[in-house]
Amino acid sequence: MFGQQHVKKQLTAYAHGELSAAQSARVAAHLGACERCRSAFAEIAHGIRLLESLTPRVAPANLWDDIEAALAQEASPQAKQTERPARRAARENNVRRGGRRGGWSLGNLRPGRVIGWRPALAASLVLLFVLGAGGASWFHLRSTRASWEVARLQGAPSIDADRMGSTGRLAIGEWLETDANSRAQIKVADIGQVEVDPGTRIRLVETRLTEHRLELARGRMHATIFAPPRLFFVDTPSAVAADLGCAYTLEVDDAGHSVLHVTAGWVAFETKDRESVVPAGAACLTRPGVGPGTPFFEDASELFLDSLAKFDFAGGGVDALGAVIDEARPRDTLTLWHLLARVEGDERLRVYERLAALAPPPAGVTRDGIMRLDPAMLREWKAQMEATWLT
Numbered sequence: 109m110f111g112q113q114h115v116k117k118q119l120t121a122y123a124h125g126e127l128s129a130a131q132s133a134r135v136a137a138h139l140g141a142c143e144r145c146r147s148a149f150a151e152i153a154h155g156i157r158l159l160e161s162l163t164p165r166v167a168p169a170n171l172w173d174d175i176e177a178a179l180a181q182e183a184s185p186q187a188k189q190t191e192r193p194a195r196r197a198a199r200e201n202n203v204r205r206g207g208r209r210g211g212w213s214l215g216n217l218r219p220g221r222v223i224g225w226r227p228a229l230a231a232s233l234v235l236l237f238v239l240g241a242g243g244a245s246w247f248h249l250r251s252t253r254a255s256w257e258v259a260r261l262q263g264a265p266s267i268d269a270d271r272m273g274s275t276g277r278l279a280i281g282e283w284l285e286t287d288a289n290s291r292a293q294i295k296v297a298d299i300g301q302v303e304v305d306p307g308t309r310i311r312l313v314e315t316r317l318t319e320h321r322l323e324l325a326r327g328r329m330h331a332t333i334f335a336p337p338r339l340f341f342v343d344t345p346s347a348v349a350a351d352l353g354c355a356y357t358l359e360v361d362d363a364g365h366s367v368l369h370v371t372a373g374w375v376a377f378e379t380k381d382r383e384s385v386v387p388a389g390a391a392c393l394t395r396p397g398v399g400p401g402t403p404f405f406e407d408a409s410e411l412f413l414d415s416l417a418k419f420d421f422a423g424g425g426v427d428a429l430g431a432v433i434d435e436a437r438p439r440d441t442l443t444l445w446h447l448l449a450r451v452e453g454d455e456r457l458r459v460y461e462r463l464a465a466l467a468p469p470p471a472g473v474t475r476d477g478i479m480r481l482d483p484a485m486l487r488e489w490k491a492q493m494e495a496t497w498l499t
């Protein structure tokens with residue numbers, strides 16, 4: 109379905125949004141399925157984030173002016189000695205505060221005021237070289253995405269309690285609300301869209317190059333995202349849905365219980381200490397106080413699904429786990445793989461043995477390694493099983 113071709117050569121263009129929607133979708137699907145290309149992409153994304161943090165508010169042309177002037181100054185040996193102590197202290201203080209919120213800009217990089225900029229500047233030069241002209245579009249986007257376009261699909265949705273017209277804009281911090289008879293569509297920067305069903309409360313939390321984030325307090329939304337993994341997030345009351353290049357439906361009820369159904373690609377449903385990775389065709393529940401449950405394919409047997417819900421959220425313990433293990437089909441190794449890290453001792457061994465019977469581990473992945481949750485072995489085994497999950 110995804111083809112066997114790796115996509116490393118397309119990743120930079122992909123990160124810059126320079127591919128067609130169809131090409132982006134292909135790359136996103138491949139990234140979901142291929143660990144190697146995903147890690148290559150992670151490096152590119154890291155470079156972009158670094159670049160973004162170095163150059164928060166200034167156009168690239170100014171950056172080059174500053175770099176040239178700073179380099180010229182660097183060539184002159186008197187430059188360093190002319191920095192007065194007070195200025196130097198102010199500059200160091202500024203750098204300590206760091207980042208966007210501290211409000212530093214490239215003004216701080218002007219010659220004579222900064223001498224500690226060299227490693228950072230070298231990094232930015234390398235990044236500009238690597239990213240080429242595409243870097244410019246990333247700078248530009250930053251300042252033009254403080255709000256998202258919203259279209260009314262039906263009824264009378266409101267933005268921050270004001271009834272909206274046929275279109276509107278949702279700014280950071282604002283709530284979009286639909287009553288029982290209204291629906292709306294949100295354009296997620298230029299990376300996709302979210303359809304908002306009736307009876308939903310949803311807020312724009314953040315939108316910048318490396319992070320677009322909504323909060324779903326109640327109701328249901330359908331997301332379709334063509335973007336690099338981990339760029340689009342939705343907070344729910346008990347877990348965060350992190351897009352890995354995908355389409356999905358997310359629903360939150362009045363008790364704060366959520367369910368995630370993935371229809372294309374991958375989504376990670378996560379809290380600080382627990383992550384469920386959910387491929388197309390699978391779902392995952394989450395509960396306040398518990399976090400994300402174990403992901404499962406929705407076409408599993410009824411006994412499997414009931415037992416898993418009991419195990420995850422109703423103290424079902426060993427009995428429920430036993431039924432999950434007995435009922436598992438080859439595809440349900442998705443669930444068993446996640447369970448390895450969620451049980452211990454004899455129970456982990458039972459999960460391991462069933463998993464090994466359904467999907468024999470590749471060479472180098474040992475029982476002892478899995479029993480002590482060796483991260484590399486867990487990843488390698490999962491990579492092999494993904495073929496079964498994605499068909």
Ligand SMILES: [Zn+2]
Pocket residue numbers: 113114115116138142143144145146
């Ligand atoms: Zn690949």
